[in-house]
Amino acid sequence: MKIDHFDARETQDPAARERDLAARLPALVEAALAAPGWRAHLGEIDPRRIDSRAALARLPVLRKGDLIELQKRLPPFGGFVAGPMAAFGRLFTSPGPIFEPEGRHDDAWRAARGLFAAGFRRGDIVLNTFSYHMTPGGFILDSGARAIGCAVIPAGPGNTDQQLEVIAHLRPNAYVGTPDFLKILLDFTVAVGRPAASIVKAVVSGAAFPPTLQGEIRARGIDAYQIYATADVGCIAFETPARAGMVVNEDVLVEIVRPGTGEPVREGEVGEIVVTSFDHDHPWIRLALGDLSAVLPGESPCGRTNMRIKGWMGRADQTTKVKGMFVRPEQIAAVARRHPELGRLRLVVGRAGEVDTMTLRAESGSRDPALAGAVAESLRALTKLGGAVELVVPGSLPNDGKVIEDARPA
Numbered sequence: 001m002k003i004d005h006f007d008a009r010e011t012q013d014p015a016a017r018e019r020d021l022a023a024r025l026p027a028l029v030e031a032a033l034a035a036p037g038w039r040a041h042l043g044e045i046d047p048r049r050i051d052s053r054a055a056l057a058r059l060p061v062l063r064k065g066d067l068i069e070l071q072k073r074l075p076p077f078g079g080f081v082a083g084p085m086a087a088f089g090r091l092f093t094s095p096g097p098i099f100e101p102e103g104r105h106d107d108a109w110r111a112a113r114g115l116f117a118a119g120f121r122r123g124d125i126v127l128n129t130f131s132y133h134m135t136p137g138g139f140i141l142d143s144g145a146r147a148i149g150c151a152v153i154p155a156g157p158g159n160t161d162q163q164l165e166v167i168a169h170l171r172p173n174a175y176v177g178t179p180d181f182l183k184i185l186l187d188f189t190v191a192v193g194r195p196a197a198s199i200v201k202a203v204v205s206g207a208a209f210p211p212t213l214q215g216e217i218r219a220r221g222i223d224a225y226q227i228y229a230t231a232d233v234g235c236i237a238f239e240t241p242a243r244a245g246m247v248v249n250e251d252v253l254v255e256i257v258r259p260g261t262g263e264p265v266r267e268g269e270v271g272e273i274v275v276t277s278f279d280h281d282h283p284w285i286r287l288a289l290g291d292l293s294a295v296l297p298g299e300s301p302c303g304r305t306n307m308r309i310k311g312w313m314g315r316a317d318q319t320t321k322v323k324g325m326f327v328r329p330e331q332i333a334a335v336a337r338r339h340p341e342l343g344r345l346r347l348v349v350g351r352a353g354e355v356d357t358m359t360l361r362a363e364s365g366s367r368d369p370a371l372a373g374a375v376a377e378s379l380r381a382l383t384k385l386g387g388a389v390e391l392v393v394p395g396s397l398p399n400d401g402k403v404i405e406d407a408r409p410a
Contacts, residue, residue, distance in 0.1 A: 004116075005303065005304065006112065006113045006116045006117070009250050010113070010247075010250065010303075010304045010305070010306070011303050011304060011305055012305060013305070014299070014305045014306070017250075017305070017306065018053075021253050021278075022051055022052050022053070023051070024278055025050045025051055025052075025055070025056060025276075026047045026048050026049075026050055026051055027047070027280070028276070028278055028280065028283055028285065029042070029045070029047040029050045029285060030047035031082050031280040031283055032080075032082055032283040032285055033045075033047065034082045035079050035080055035081055035082040036074070036079040037070065037074060037077070037078045037079025037080040037081075038079070038080055038082070038283070038285070039079075040079070041060065041062055041080075042059060042060070042285070045059070053253075053255070053264075056253070056255075056276065056285075056286065057255065057262065057263070057264055059262075059285060059286055060262060060286070061257070061262040061274055061286045061287070061288040062080075062284075062285070062286060062287050062288065063288045063290070064098070064230075064232065064287060064288060064289050064290055065096075065290060065317065067080075067096070067098050067232075068096045068097070068098060071098065071099055076091070076099050077099060077100075077101065080283075081101060081281070081282055082280065082281065082282070082283060083103075083280065083281030083282060085101075087101075087103060087104065087281040088101035088102060088103060088104065088281070088282075089102055089103070089104040089108075090102040090136075090139065092134060092135055092136040092139075092231065093134050093135065094135050094136065094231040098231070098232070100136055100231050100232055101282060102136060102139060103279065103281055103282065106143070106147050107143050107144050107147035108143060108234070108279075109136070109139070109140040109143060109144065109229070109233075109234025109235060110144075110234050110235045110249050110250070110251060110252070111140050111141055111143065111144025111145075111147075111227070111229065111234060111235040112144040112145075112147040112148050113144075113235065113238065113249055113250065114144065114203065114225075114227040114229075114235045114237075114238030114239075114249070115141070115144050115145055115148060115150075115176075115203055115227075116148055117225065117238050117239070117240045117241070117247070117302075117304075118201060118202070118203045118223075118224075118225035118227075118238070118239070119201050119223060119225075119241075120145060120148055120150055120174055120201065120203070121148065121149070121150075122148055122149030122150065123149065123150070123151075124145075124148075124150040124151070124173055124174045124201075125150065125151045125152075125153065125170060125171065125172040125173055125174065126141075126145045126150045126151065126152045126153065126172060126174040126175070126176060127153050127155050127163070127166070127167065127172040127174065127175050127176070127177075127199065128141055128142055128145070128152050128153060128154055128155055128156075128176050128177065129155050129156060129157050129163070129175070129176065129177030129178070129181050129182075129185070130156070130157070130176060130177055130178075130206070131156055131157055132154055132156050133156065135231060136231050137206065137231065138154060138156060140229055140231075140234055140235070141176040141203070142154065144235070145174075145176070150174070153166055153170060153172055157177065157178075157181055160184065160185060160188045163185060164188065164189055164192065164194060164196075167189070167196045167198065167199070168194060171198040172198060172199060173198055173199060173200055173201065174199065174200075174201045174202065174203075175199050175201070175202040175203075175222070176202065176203045176204070176205075177202075177204065177206075178204060178205070178206045178207045179204040179207055179208075179209040179213055179217070179224070180207050182202060182204060182217060182222075182224070183213060183216065183217070186217075186220055186222075197221070199222055200221060200222060200223065201222065201223050201224070202217070202222050202223070202224040202225070203224070203225055203226075203227050204224055204225070204226055204227070205226060205227045205228065205229055208312075209224075209226055225238070225239040225240075226238070226239045226246065226311060227239070228246055228309075228311060228312060230289060232284065232287060232289075233252070233275050233277050233284055233287065233289075234277075235249050236248065236249055236252055236254065236273070236275055237249060237252075237254070237308075237309055237311070239311075240300055240302040240304060241302055242300045242301040242302035244296070244300055244301055244302075244308065245296040245300070245308040245309060245310050245311065246308060246309050246310070246311045247300050247302075247304045247306050247307075247308055248306045248307045248308070248309065249306075250306065251277065251278045251279075252275060252276070252277050252278075253275070253276040253277075253278075254273060254274070254275055254307060254309065255273075255274040255275075255276075255286070256269070256270075256271040256272065256273060256274070256293060256294060256295055256309070257271050257272050257274050257288070258271050258272070258333060258403075259271060259272045259292075259316040259317075259318065259329040259333075259401060259402075259403045260328060260329025260330040260331075260332060260333040260403055261329075261330070261333040262274070262286065262288075263333075267295045267297055268294055268295065268296075268297065268399070269294060269399055270292055270293070270294045270313060270399050270400050270401030271292065271293075271294070271316075271401055272288055272289070272290065272291065272292060272316035272401070273288075273289045273291045273292070273293050273309070273316075274286050274287065274288045274289070275287050275289060288316075289316075290315055290316050290317050291312055291313075291314075291315065291316060292312070292313040292314045292315065292316050292400075292401040293309040293310050293311060293312065293313050294309065294310045294313065294399075294401075295307060295308070295309055296308040296309065296310060313400070313401065314400075314401065316329070316401060317329075318402060318403055318404040318405075318406075319404070320349055320404050320406050322349055322356045322358060322383075322385055323355075323356045323385060325383070325384060325385060327347065327349070327358070327383050327385065327404060328404075329403040329404060331382045331383050332345050332347050332360075332403045332404065333403070334378075334382050335360070335375065335378045335379055335382055338378045339362075339371075339374070339375055339378065341364065341366070341371075342362045342363060342364050342375070343362070343363030343364065343394050343395075343397075344362075344363045344397045345360060345361070345362050345363075345397075345403065346360070346361045346362075346397050346398075346402060346403065346404075346405060347359070347360050347361075347387070347403065347404045347405070348360075348361060348405045348407050349404065349405065349406045349407060349408060350407050350408060351408045351409060356408070357387070357388075358379070358383075358385060358386070358387030358388070359387060359388045359389075359390055360375065360376075360379050360387055360388070360389045360390070361390045361392050361397060362375060362389060362390070362391055362392065363391075363392055363393070363394045363395065363396065363397055364391045364392070364394065365394060366391060367391055368391075371391065372389040372390075372391055373389075375389045376388070376389045
C-alpha cells in the first residue's frame, strides 16, 4: 500500500486535532447565532461554553428532514445561513425539496481529500456523471477534482451514446458517479465493442456498492473507492487505500448518536450520524442526517489519524405506523429515559391475524415481572398503544442501530 497524503493535517496527532476542533467550536456557534433559525433552534446559550464534544452533545440536534418545513416557513434557507447572499456562488435544490447554497471559495464542499485518497492527481481527466442540474452532486465532485488539478468532463448521468463518444475522444482515466451507472456505462461500452479501457480509477457515491459489484468493477481494471457526502455538508468521510472503513474529513466533527435522540453512543455501537461542520457562512451544528454508521476503533493503516466510521449502514428514520398511529424512535428513547436501568431497546412490530402487535425487547439484568409491567405502562403512556415487554440478556440485541423493527409480512 502506497502511503500518500493530501497534507500534514491528515496525519496530525489525534489529540491535537480534537483540541483544535474544540477551540473552534465557540466561534462557530457564535457565528451561527447571528442567523435567526439557529438562534431559535439553539435558544439562549453562551457560545463560550460550547468548547468540547461533551458540551456540544448537550445542544439539540437539527434533523435534516425538518429542514423542508423550516425552509418553507422562512425562505430561502430556514434562517440557518449566517453569511450574506453575496458569500455564495450557486444555489441548489435537492429532493424534499431542501435548498442549499454553495460557497465561493475553492473546494467549498471539501471533496478534494476524498478524491486524493482514491488516487486522483493533477493532470487526471475525470468523467463526472453526477447531475449538474439543480442539485449540487456534480459540483461537489467537480470542485474537488479541479482543486487537485484534474480536468473535468461535466457529463452528468445518462446519454450513454454521447458519453461513449466523449470517452473515446478525450480518454478520461477517472470516473465519479454512482456505482450503478458505472456498471451501466461499462456494460454498454463492451456491448458496442468499444471498452472504456482508459478509465482505471473511480470514486463512487450516492448508492450502495455491495461486494459483488466491487469485485466486478475491480475485475474490469478499475480501482474504485467510496465517498460519503451529502448535499448539505459535502464530503463527510472517504475510503482510503487501507480499505478499512471511511476516514472522517478534516473540518468536520462527527458524532454517532442513538436514533431518536442526541445522545452519543459508545464506540462500535451503531447509531445515527450527526455532523458539525466548520463553515461560518453556512454552519451546521449537530445536523442529524438520518444515516446509520458506527465508529471503528484505532487509526487507519493508511496513516490518516482522524476518526473512522464503517460507512453507510442504512437509514435511522424508523418511524412506523401501528394500528393507524405513528410510532417514532423518539418515543422509544423516552421509555429508556424513564427506565435508566435498561440497556438497548428494540420495538418489534408484528402481526397476529389481522391485528398489529408490538413487543418491546429490553436488555436488562433483571427478570422481575414488576419491571416489565412498569415498562409496559411507560410504552402505553408514550405511544398511546399497548404492547408486550420482553426482558432479555444484556448485549443480546443486534448492534444494527434499529430501535423499531417492522417484522410484519409484506
